[in-house]
Amino acid sequence: MTRATGGPGLPTGVSRTAVVIAQAREAESARPDRLFDDPLAGPLADAAGRITGISEAGRRAGEHFVLRTRFFDDRLREAAGAGLRQVVLLAAGLDTRAFRLEWPEGTRLFEVDLPDLISFKEKALADQGARAACDRVAVPADLREDWPSALLAAGLDPGEPIAWLIEGVLMYLTPEDGGRILSRVSELSPPGSRLAVEHVNRAYVELPQLRPAMNKLASTRAAWRSVVEDPVAWLAGYGWRAGVTHQAELARGLGRPVPAMADPQAVGSARIWLVDARRDTGRPAPAETSRPARIETPTDDRSR
Numbered sequence: 443m444t445r446a447t448g449g450p451g452l453p454t455g456v457s458r459t460a461v462v463i464a465q466a467r468e469a470e471s472a473r474p475d476r477l478f479d480d481p482l483a484g485p486l487a488d489a490a491g492r493i494t495g496i497s498e499a500g501r502r503a504g505e506h507f508v509l510r511t512r513f514f515d516d517r518l519r520e521a522a523g524a525g526l527r528q529v530v531l532l533a534a535g536l537d538t539r540a541f542r543l544e545w546p547e548g549t550r551l552f553e554v555d556l557p558d559l560i561s562f563k564e565k566a567l568a569d570q571g572a573r574a575a576c577d578r579v580a581v582p583a584d585l586r587e588d589w590p591s592a593l594l595a596a597g598l599d600p601g602e603p604i605a606w607l608i609e610g611v612l613m614y615l616t617p618e619d620g621g622r623i624l625s626r627v628s629e630l631s632p633p634g635s636r637l638a639v640e641h642v643n644r645a646y647v648e649l650p651q652l653r654p655a656m657n658k659l660a661s662t663r664a665a666w667r668s669v670v671e672d673p674v675a676w677l678a679g680y681g682w683r684a685g686v687t688h689q690a691e692l693a694r695g696l697g698r699p700v701p702a703m704a705d706p707q708a709v710g711s712a713r714i715w716l717v718d719a720r721r722d723t724g725r726p727a728p729a730e731t732s733r734p735a736r737i738e739t740p741t742d743d744r745s746r
């Protein structure tokens with residue numbers, strides 16, 4: 443069973459899922475062979491109210507959260523190394539990359555998330571006396587609404603390449619909302635921009651071992667709503683040249699066991715997609731051949 447603890451005013455619904463991920467990052471940071479160090483993860487989880495009684499499936503998901511964190515850390519480091527000085531984390535949650543990664547002089551990092559999550563996080567970070575390693579800008583906005591205006595008003599320059607990260611959120615949104623987000627990201631991205639994305643396929647959502655977790659998410663107003671079968675073709679439709687990294691390959695490269703939820707022997711064709719993409723010309727490919735599809739959940743509740 444997963445149980446939430448904590449006081450009033452803390453992130454609820456889908457925002458609460460960010461706490462489980464912070465706890466996984468905290469646990470990883472305590473390992474001598476850690477893949478990253480996130481000293482703010484524990485204090486943020488404490489401030490939010492920890493999720494206790496994490497199930498076996500939740501523990502296994504933690505293995506994926508750790509690998510994906512390192513995967514996306516490395517993609518952002520590469521973008522910074524290639525000279526990109528604007529970074530946008532869509533649905534940043536309790537992400538602390540602005541604080542824990544080394545950023546070149548002049549880097550501006552925008553964190554977009556729902557207003558309640560942002561106000562909670564800003565207070566919790568201030569209570570810790572946390573100091574960002576770059577010019578960090580928190581942007582309260584709903585990704586289902588006009589978030590680009592908020593980002594532009596906060597100082598994003600669409601004339602300069604942007605490194606985008608969309609981690610742990612698209613599956614919570616409808617295919618239509620996900621498509622609109624991709625359109626807007628693509629419109630704002632000049633050639634040279636980069637995009638890192640996580641999504642899942644239908645076989646993953648339908649894994650029997652995931653059923654209790656899916657039901658639990660739906661009951662806490664955090665149901666998953668979309669899947670994509672071919673992320674490379676999907677992103678090509680928006681003008682991105684994308685590649686996919688398999689968790690098994692990633693885990694082996696990092697000297698870690700393949701997570702049970704990503705082991706092809708155990709899950710067959712089920713996939714959590716870890717995607718990184720580049721924008722070469724800004725022109726979309728002629729046809730979009732794979733779009734995200736809707737998934738239905740037993741207690742699907744559209745409210746947040």
Ligand SMILES: C[S@@+](CC[C@H](N)C(=O)[O-])C[C@H]1O[C@@H](n2cnc3c(N)ncnc32)[C@H](O)[C@@H]1O
Nearest residue numbers: 457459460463533534535555556584585609610
């Ligand atoms: C699973 S967490 C992932 C957080 C972070 N990207 C990470 O991987 O640690 C999902 C995040 O998506 C945010 N989110 C969900 N729906 C959103 C929306 N419509 N607009 C903005 N943020 C949203 C939640 O507040 C939460 O912080």
